[in-house]
Amino acid sequence: xxxxxxxxxxxxxxxxxxxxxxxxxxxxxxxxxxxxxxxxxxxxxxxxxxxxxxxxxxxxxxxxxxxxxxxxxxxxxxxxxxxxxxxxxxxxxxxxxxxxxxxxxxxxxxxxxxxxxxxxxxxxxxxxxxxxxxxxxxxxxxxxxxxxxxxxxxxxxxxxxxxxxxxxxxxxxxxxxxxxxxxxxxxxxxxxxxxxxxxxxxxxxxxxxxxxxxxxxxxxxxxxxxxxxxxxxxxxxxxxxxxxxxxxxxxxxxxxxxxxxxxxxxxxxxxxxxxxxxxxxxxxxxxxxxxxxxxxxxxxxxxxxxxxxxxxxxxxxxxxxxxxxxxxxxxxxxxxxxxxxxxxxxxxxxxxxxxxxxxxxxxxxxxxxxxxxxxxxxxxxxxxxxxxxxxxxxxxxxxxxxxxxxxxxxxxxxxxxxxxxxxxxxxxxxx
Amino acid sequence: xxxxxxxxxxxxxxxxxxxxxxxxxxxxxxxxxxxxxxxxxxxxxxxxxxxxxxxxxxxxxxxxxxxxxxxxxxxxxxxxxxxxxxxxxxxxxxxxxxxxxxxxxxxxxxxxxxxxxxxxxxxxxxxxxxxxxxxxxxxxxxxxxxxxxxxxxxxxxxxxxxxxxxxxxxxxxxxxxxxxxxxxxxxxxxxxxxxxxxxxxxxxxxxxxxxxxxxxxxxxxxxxxxxxxxxxxxxxxxxxxxxxxxxxxxxxxxxxxxxxxxxxxxxxxxxxxxxxxxxxxxxxxxxxxxxxxxxxxxxxxxxxxxxxxxxxxxxxxxxxxxxxxxxxxxxxxxxxxxxxxxxxxxxxxxxxxxxxxxxxxxxxxxxxxxxxxxxxxxxxxxxxxxxxxxxxxxxxxxxxxxxxxxxxxxxxxxxxxxxxxxxxxxxxxxx
Numbered sequence: 001x002x003x004x005x006x007x008x009x010x011x012x013x014x015x016x017x018x019x020x021x022x023x024x025x026x027x028x029x030x031x032x033x034x035x036x037x038x039x040x041x042x043x044x045x046x047x048x049x050x051x052x053x054x055x056x057x058x059x060x061x062x063x064x065x066x067x068x069x070x071x072x073x074x075x076x077x078x079x080x081x082x083x084x085x086x087x088x089x090x091x092x093x094x095x096x097x098x099x100x101x102x103x104x105x106x107x108x109x110x111x112x113x114x115x116x117x118x119x120x121x122x123x124x125x126x127x128x129x130x131x132x133x134x135x136x137x138x139x140x141x142x143x144x145x146x147x148x149x150x151x152x153x154x155x156x157x158x159x160x161x162x163x164x165x166x167x168x169x170x171x172x173x174x175x176x177x178x179x180x181x182x183x184x185x186x187x188x189x190x191x192x193x194x195x196x197x198x199x200x201x202x203x204x205x206x207x208x209x210x211x212x213x214x215x216x217x218x219x220x221x222x223x224x225x226x227x228x229x230x231x232x233x234x235x236x237x238x239x240x241x242x243x244x245x246x247x248x249x250x251x252x253x254x255x256x257x258x259x260x261x262x263x264x265x266x267x268x269x270x271x272x273x274x275x276x277x278x279x280x281x282x283x284x285x286x287x288x289x290x291x292x293x294x295x296x297x298x299x300x301x302x303x304x305x306x307x308x309x310x311x312x313x314x315x316x317x318x319x320x321x322x323x324x325x326x327x328x329x330x331x332x333x334x335x336x337x338x339x340x341x342x343x344x345x346x347x348x349x350x351x352x353x354x355x356x357x358x359x360x361x362x363x364x365x366x367x368x369x370x371x372x373x374x375x376x377x378x379x380x381x382x383x384x385x386x387x388x389x390x391x392x393x394x395x396x397x398x399x400x401x402x403x404x405x406x407x408x409x410x411x412x413x414x415x416x417x418x419x420x421x422x423x424x425x426x427x428x429x430x431x
Numbered sequence: 432x433x434x435x436x437x438x439x440x441x442x443x444x445x446x447x448x449x450x451x452x453x454x455x456x457x458x459x460x461x462x463x464x465x466x467x468x469x470x471x472x473x474x475x476x477x478x479x480x481x482x483x484x485x486x487x488x489x490x491x492x493x494x495x496x497x498x499x500x501x502x503x504x505x506x507x508x509x510x511x512x513x514x515x516x517x518x519x520x521x522x523x524x525x526x527x528x529x530x531x532x533x534x535x536x537x538x539x540x541x542x543x544x545x546x547x548x549x550x551x552x553x554x555x556x557x558x559x560x561x562x563x564x565x566x567x568x569x570x571x572x573x574x575x576x577x578x579x580x581x582x583x584x585x586x587x588x589x590x591x592x593x594x595x596x597x598x599x600x601x602x603x604x605x606x607x608x609x610x611x612x613x614x615x616x617x618x619x620x621x622x623x624x625x626x627x628x629x630x631x632x633x634x635x636x637x638x639x640x641x642x643x644x645x646x647x648x649x650x651x652x653x654x655x656x657x658x659x660x661x662x663x664x665x666x667x668x669x670x671x672x673x674x675x676x677x678x679x680x681x682x683x684x685x686x687x688x689x690x691x692x693x694x695x696x697x698x699x700x701x702x703x704x705x706x707x708x709x710x711x712x713x714x715x716x717x718x719x720x721x722x723x724x725x726x727x728x729x730x731x732x733x734x735x736x737x738x739x740x741x742x743x744x745x746x747x748x749x750x751x752x753x754x755x756x757x758x759x760x761x762x763x764x765x766x767x768x769x770x771x772x773x774x775x776x777x778x779x780x781x782x783x784x785x786x787x788x789x790x791x792x793x794x795x796x797x798x799x800x801x802x803x804x805x806x807x808x809x810x811x812x813x814x815x816x817x818x819x820x821x822x823x824x825x826x827x828x829x830x831x832x833x834x835x836x837x838x839x840x841x842x843x844x845x846x847x848x849x850x851x852x853x854x855x856x857x858x859x860x861x862x
Contacts, residue, residue, distance in 0.1 A: 130561075130601050135688060156686045157627040162617050166688040167598035167695070170561050171782050172653055181654050183779035186593050186727065196588040200727045222603055222697070223612050225860060246779070255587045257566060257597040258689025264598070265779035266653070296617065296631045297862040348614035348677070348696035349858065351602050427780065429656060431728040 001412070002095040004104050005114075007038030012406045012415020014038075015093055016281075018086045019237070019272035019416075020071055023120040027112070031069040031123055034115075035089060036272045036417070041120050042089070046113035047103075055099045056088045070127045071273065075217040075236040076354045082217070082236065083277050122271030124175045125239075126215050126355040131170040131267070132345060133211075133243060133359035134163050136336040138287045140209075140362035143376040160292045162299070163336040163344050168243075169264040173357065175271050176419045182206055182397060182426040183265040185249040198252055202426030205247035205380065206395040209362040210314055210372030210403055212331055213241040214338045215273055216356040223349040229302050231339035234352065237273040238338075240312075240403050240419040241359055244268070247375055247394070269357075270416040278414050282407040284309035287335045298347055299340050306337035312363060312405040314372070319398030319422075321388040326377070329370050331405065333363045397425045432843070433526040435535050436545075438469030443837045443846020445469075446524055447712075449517045450668070450703035450847075451502055454551040458543070462500040462554055465546075466520060467703045467848070472551050473520070477544040478534075486530045487519045501558045502704065506648040506667040507785045513648070513667065514708050553702030555606045556670075557646050557786040562601040562698070563776060564642075564674060564790035565594050567767040569718045571640075571793035574807040591723045593730070594767040594775050599674075600695040604788065606702050607850045613637055613828060613857040614696040616680040629683055633857030636678035636811065637826040640793040641745055641803030641834055643762055644672040645769045646704055647787040654780040660733050662770035665783065668704040669769075671743075671834050671847040672790055675699070678806055678825070700788075701847040709845045713838040715740035718766045729778055730771050737768035743794060743836040745803070750829030750853075752819040760796045760803055762836065828856045 001015045013019065013036040023034045023041050032045035044052075048066040053059050058081060065073040074082070092103050103109060135141055138155075141164075145154030158164060174180070183206075186198040217236035220226045226234055243263060250262030286307030294300075310331035317323040336344075341358050362372040371377050374394055377384055383391035395401065400422045406415030432446045444450065444467040454465045454472050463476035475483075479497040484490050489512060496504040506513070523534050534540060566572055569586075572595075576585030589595065605611070614637075617629040648667035651657045657665055674694060681693030717738030725731075741762035748754040767775075772789050793803040802808050805825055808815055814822035826832065831853045837846030 132691075158617075158629070158683055158686070161629050162684060164684065164688055165691050167600055167691065169598055169781060170601075171784050171787070172780075174653070181780055184656075185779050186589075195724070197724060198589070198592050198727065200729060222605070223858065225615075225858070227862070249779070252589055253593060253595070254687075255589070256685075256689075257595055258687070260563075260596050260598065261775070261779045261781070264776070264781040293626070293628060296629065298631060298860070300862070344692070345695070347860075348616050348680070348692045349603075349612055350600060350692070350695040353602050356602070427654065427656070429729070429778075431658070431731075 001090065003093045004095050004097065005038055005093055009411045011038050012413045012417050014412045014414065015090055016408065016412040017274060017278050017414045018089050019274045020074065020125065021272045022070060022123040022125045024123065025115055025120040027115055028120065033066050033068065033071055033074060036117065037093060039117055040114045041117055043113045043115060047109070050109045050112070052102055052109065055102060056084065058084050071125045072127050072355045075126065075215065078218050079233045082275055086275055086277060122175050122177065124173060124269065125271060125273050128170040128173055129353040129356050131168045131173060131357040132165050133168040133361065134165040134336065134341050135361040136163050136334045136341065137361040137363045137372065138289065138335040139333055139366050140364040140372055140376065143364060143371065147379055160289060161296070163341045165341070165345070166258045168359070170357065172264055173267045173269060176268055178268065179422045179424050180244065180266040181424045183246050183249065184426050184429060185246060185261050186252055187248040188252045203246035203249055206423065207245045207247050207374045208314065208401055209243035209245055210312060210329060211241040211243055211362055212360040213239050213269060214358045216352045216354060219353045220346055220351060222351040225346045225349060226343055228299060228339055228343040231342040232276060234342055235276055235338055237275040238279065239273055240270045240405050240416040242268040242401065242403050242419050242421065243359060268419055268421045270419045272417055274414060274416060279308050279407060282309045282414065284332050286332055286337065299344060301337065301339060306339065307332045307334050308407065310405045310407045312403065315402040316386060316392065317400040318386065318388060318390055318396070324386040326384050327369055327371055329363050329365045329372055331363060333365055334360055395423050397423055399423045432521065434524045435526050435528065436469055436524055440841045442469050443844045443848050445843045445845065446521055447839065447843040448705060448709050448845045449520050450705045451505070451556065452703040453501060453554040453556045455554065456546055456551040458546055459551065464497050464499065464502055464505060467548065468524060470548055471545045472548055474544045474546060478540070481540045481543070483533060483540065486533060487515065489515050502556045503558050503786045506557065506646065509649050510664045513706055517706055517708060553606050553608065555604060555700065556702060556704050559601040559604055560784040560787050562599045562604060562788040563596050564599040564792065565596040565767065565772050566792040567594050567765045567772065568792040568794045568803065569720065569766040570764055570797050571795040571803055571807065574795060574802065578810055591720060592727070594772045596772070596776070597689045599790070601788065603695055604698045604700060607699055607852070609699065610853045610855050611675065611697040612855045614677050614680065615857050615860060616677060616692050617683055618679040619683045634677035634680055635825070637854065638676045638678050638805045639745065639832055640674035640676055641743060641760060642672040642674055642793055643791040644670050644700060645789045647783045647785060650784045651777055651782060653782040656777045656780060657774055659730060659770055659774040662773040663707060665773060666707055666769055668706040669710065670704055671701045671836050671850040673699040673832065673834050673850050673852065674790060699850055699852045701850045703848055705845060705847060710739050710838060713740045713845065715763050717763055717768065730775060732768065732770060737770070738763045738765055739838065741836045741838040743834065746833040747817060747823065748831040749817065749819060749821055749827070755817040757808070757815050758800055758802055760794050760801050762794060764794045764796055765791055826854050828854055830854045
């Protein structure tokens with residue numbers, strides 16, 4: 001698919017993608033829905049109010065969704081509408097567009113609505129109700145389990161029967177580009193001592209977690225589980241996510257109720273929501289342990305191939321220095337699909353709302369330098385060598401971390417763009 | 432304090448209370464803020480628009496908060512405003528009110544705005560962003576720890592150093608009076624078998640958790656921890672909460688990341704938010720284990736007495752039968768105060784928003800029949816005898832559970848009203 005718009009061949013936002021987000025700029029204020037295409041954002045509020053959607057009857061009664069400061073209203077319209085809007089926008093941007101008068105030949109509207117990405121500010125695209133983080137990255141769960149319990153008991157008995165998850169913190173989900181302060185908290189500097197006495201300290205084991213995450217589109221009601229073969233229609237789309245983790249705070253606090261302060265200070269997501277329909281050509285098998293018992297029927301999908309082939313990478317750039325790709329993974333490294341996660345979440349009757357966020361869990365491969373967290377690579381002691389000669393056991397102040405993921409090939413990438421943040425020193429607190 | 436309004440002596444909503452909630456009725460549509468007083472709700476929207484607040488200058492610029500469908504806008508005004516509004520409403524209802532023309536002698540407005548509680552519908556009073564459940568009930572943590580790990584290791588080493596907590600599910604917080612379906616899920620019918628194979632089943636170990644919960648009023652920003660001696664001013668008020676728990680689902684799923692589906696199907700709260708100012712006369716010591724190490728400075732409160740003397744009770748009524756009080760506890764059975772919980776939550780920089788909900792954890796005493804959960808009383812095998820002759824190991828379908836709590840004495844109770852729900856049979860699901 002060629003476009004009349006100049007789109008760089010390496011752009012994650014090719015005409016095959018059309019991801020949705022929320023932007024602001026002097027020309028798009030205060031916040032408006034947009035799509036990313038090549039090096040531009042298309043302001044959908046301006047586009048809609050200048051009859052940009054005139055050739056798409058289905059959206060006419062709902063044009064107000066493009067004046068909202070979040071994507072929630074658009075997402076709530078449901079997958080058939082998202083699909084038609086995406087396909088219509090692809091048609092508008094195609095070199096052989098059937099609607100040239102709408103935009104290709106409309107210089108005035110182009111000037112108003114097509115904004116260079118470098119000149120817009122991105123925002124968290126949805127009002128998030130609840131954020132749940134799953135643990136579906138089998139290799140990550142195994143690697144971490146080996147570190148804590150040894151290879152014999154690395155995976156808990158429940159792991160291959162249900163997608164393990166915990167509720168996480170929605171308020172501190174932030175958009176790519178927002179710097180984060182190293183958190184303070186209680187850590188155990190001498191775990192072998194008895195009694196165990198914690199100290200108050202900046203986190204010394206700050207880590208990343210490379211994840212995908214799904215936004216919920218249409219709600220199910222309380223008491224209405226979503227059948228697994230209908231669950232994908234409740235998903236609006238995916239983003240890349242960095243679930244920052246303070247490993248030393250986590251180690252001290254997490255028994256018996258799970259991670260809390262170790263994860264609640266920040267979670268970074270990419271600003272552009274990639275629709276499942278855009279990822280459709282990249283369906284590929286997920287992980288499947290050989291000796292697995294049959295899943296209970298409520299988790300069995302008709303579709304056998306339920307992951308996506310999306311190459312992923314993790315890059316670290318020390319302050320003022322050059323970058324190193326420390327890890328390359330792939331979104332196929334998941335044991336459960338997002339439909340399985342959503343169905344398991346609702347099987348008790350739990351209600352999902354538009355804008356709820358489901359994290360996949362850390363996506364690690366099995367080989368060296370394919371892990372989605374630093375802990376797995378270093379075990380807290382074997383440093384990663386960076387290309388500038390420095391070493392990392394965990395993150396240091398000033399480090400800039402970027403996660404990236406793009407499916408497909410040059411000229412037609414379906415990608416997420418950068419999931420980026422720089423680590424600032426811990427706040428100095430006085431008591 | 433006597434009122435010109437007839438208030439029954441046993442009402443939890445005496446003139447000393449003035450709790451805030453959200454109601455609807457044919458006269459208050461769709462949803463409006465209200466206070467509860469005796470057997471009435473005062474519709475604050477109607478009261479405000481008929482000059483009811485004319486003698487309170489501080490609220491004049493903010494009267495629109497009383498037209499909102501949640502209490503969030505009112506809560507966000509901050510504690511000094513809540514305090515003045517409460518005291519003003521007490522003055523309006525006092526027998527010797529200084530403003531008789533406002534309401535006491537205004538029969539028209541009384542007829543419009545004073546609605547019998549029996550004729551209004553209550554709603555969840557706030558738009559909840561995130562809901563966090565703490566574990567500050569020392570006796571509960573100890574009792575459950577003994578069941579799982581024996582008395583020697585009942586409490587984890589972190590327990591006396593920090594208020595343990597987990598993120599919980601906000602979407603399924605429901606208001607008292609809403610029936611709940613017994614959840615379905617994965618349970619391990621034969622835990623001793625190897626390999627462990629779960630079955631899909633209605634929960635067979637449905638339990639309650641007797642808790643208090645605090646709503647957050649004013650936000651702190653991301654990266655701005657709240658000092659412990661300022662934390663109470665970020666709390667709008669308290670409700671009673673029943674954190675329903677599916678013990679068999681929990682036992683199978685909870686390692687290593689904590690409870691998830693076992694708690695996500697429903698959490699019941701009382702509809703009326705009792706301000707901390709109303710509970711001020713009932714401050715009393717919380718729990719303090721004798722051999723406790725000094726708390727880290729960020730958790731040390733200037734105020735030594737930081738719990739509340741609020742007698743609590745749990746009642747079960749089998750379908751069509753008579754009621755039994757199965758437990759009597761007290762809100763003093765907490766090791767951490769809500770300010771300590773909020774400060775610990777934010778110490779990493781985590782941001783709290785208006786409407787966030789913090790649960791205390793289960794409030795159990797040490798004596799028989801003072802526990803806040805059924806599991807602690809029965810250990811899953813020693814039945815509780817009910818007054819109708821039946822027995823309970825866990826809840827049965829048709830059981831109506833009511834939690835109650837009131838501080839003070841006859842004629843001036845500061846109470847929460849009923850936190851009530853009836854258990855409906857599990858949904859029959861087909862795959």
